[in-house]
Amino acid sequence: MTAVLAPALTRRRPPFSLSRWVERESVFSWLMVALPVAFLVALVGYPFFYGIWISLQDRPVAKPGEFVGLANFIRAWHDPVFRQVAVNTIFYTAAATLLKMVGGLGLALVMNQDFRFKNLTRALLLLPFIVPTVLSTIAWQWILDPAFSVVNWVLKAADIADPGPSWLGNPHLAMFSLVIVNTWRGLPFYAITLLAGLQTIPPDLYEAATIDGAGRWGRFRYVTLPLLMPIIFIVTMFSVIFTFADFQLIYVLTRGGPANATHVFATYAFDIAMGAGQFGQGAAIALSMVPPLALIILAMAIYMRPSKS
């Protein structure tokens, strides 16, 4: 086929040749980018703007929509559950991100040392991140079930508590448990990325700092941390976005219970859109995530700007 078509296209040399035009670097590069861009527009851009359009309508499932302006957003604002959901989401994100940041940095520092089985340990570290969330969460479901929990079993065996705490039944403990599971899952992402960052710091800087009389803390505070800042910023941004929009983990463990104590934006929006068949309201709730997320990221960008010096 190529043999037949190619000469046909190139034999005559008209003033404008499509094939030549296509092969110009400036055109070809755009053509190559066009596919991923089209992909993004189709799978991210279009749904996003369609979501905005739906959020402005009263749009029940299987029925045509009716434009209602901002009514869905106003309604959400007056919904006590929505407010609780907002507080839950912010708490969940803040607590989990903080734990992941501190834990991840610590883990990365440890992993950066030389020790036996270093590579094996680094590979194993990634496990929580690699296992599909739904599967690992089902394992957590057993760990957090008081009747089968290893934790409760230990507490019972050590005569500390019997039958032990109800991890998902108590509203406060339920949120605490979810934060722990989220941290467990997200820690490797932090640790591995920060480890990569640590390895790019030139050793001579540490030597220079040591000569200047800096101790362990000084080297960390004045060499490691500033040079790691850009990476911490990127990882934290990613982590905030993922945690803020978390769905699977909560949906599998509590579905937002007990009594909405662990409902977050994503789970609530899903219940309203898919469970109740109210697409407009569901979209409005999901979109409510955008302004706070944008604000958080903006604040972080200003506060953690790497070029401060």
Add this chain to the structure above:
Amino acid sequence: MALSSRKSRRDVLKLTAYSTAGALLGAPAVRAQTKSLTMMHESSFVPPYDAFFKNKLAAAYEKEKGIKVNYEVVSVGSLLTRVTTAAENASGPDMTAIGFNWAFLFDDKFVDVSDIAAEIGKESGGWYESAQESVVVNGKWKAIPFGNIGQLMNWRTDWFKQAGYEKFPDTWDELLEAGIKLKKAGHPFGFELGHGFGDNHGWLYPLLWSYGAREVEADGKTIVIDSDETARAVDFCRRFYKETMVEDCLGWTDVNNNKAFLSEQISCTNNAESILWAAKKDFPDMAKVIDQSENPKGPKGRFHMLNPLCHSIFAHTKDQKAAKDFLRWLMAPAQAGPWYDIAVTYYQPFLHHYDEAPMWKVEPRNLPYRDALKTAHLPGWPAPLSRAQSETIAKFVVIDMFAKACSGKSTKEVIADAQAQLKQIYRAS
């Protein structure tokens, strides 16, 4: 032959163009010819039930009518999402299993099957009245009810006997009394109060109704949750939780009570027939000391939750006649009978023809599930089917009213919350 990089670039573009064109042209050509129907179902708790359709019913129909019937199984809990997708895009399976008030939600997207519903009713001794509650929309049948997955009391006869009970307590108050004794003896109760799909509604709505309370009047407008009856039901629930149950119930979803019962953590719960079914399979000794009973009576009677499995035909189906013919064939006793049998009453028929069917004798402990059909209603009852009803369920308004009371809030407060939410939900629709 030197292949220039230019040529390979061109090849890439051409290959992309050809394969895209090929994909676009090829697809419809294949579809047009096959004579087949697809039925979508949620994966059954009773695996032989799904296998029976695939291996026996579908094969028989293909042999008889030459139409291949595919059986598409989706995972538990994802059926509504799949039905929504199919209805919104007007593509996908031809028929689907549905539940709750979906016949109303997807009214325009389902075919009117009143004609075959009448024929099936006539053929099989008439429909139970409760069958119509979930499928008749504006006077038209939008689905053919298949069976109810009833939610009843599951209890341990040996432990109840030790506490002095030969029979299951007849009223909620007596059950509370029994529960207090059993918890003291180390055998607490466990009823789901979390955000599950079924086992929470299965007892909390009947509890509410049996105290004479309800969310909305039959007019579908007047919110009446703020009543003395509700307050009494809430007060009862708080005591019932604190004095008879394990603390964890508040966070339970539908799997937890099965796990807790089968691991001997609890002595009583509200569930479908699945606990006894699983016990007979895996814990035969325990199965001997399990019994099932209708929900207890309250001051205003005895109630159960309606949890129907029905079959609908999507309006986008090309050959609606073929789909109707199939459903009609499926519901004839020659086909439906053995299908009910294979699941041993896990799906309780809505047709009186099966009232004395042999399957009820296979496991007499399942009989209360048949009798419960007479007093079963959908959440939201006595109001007619509505969007608000779905929203109330999706927001767990009634469940959380009880759950919040159990976790320490005052009765007044939790009812006021529920009242405010219901007002907002019902006003908007």
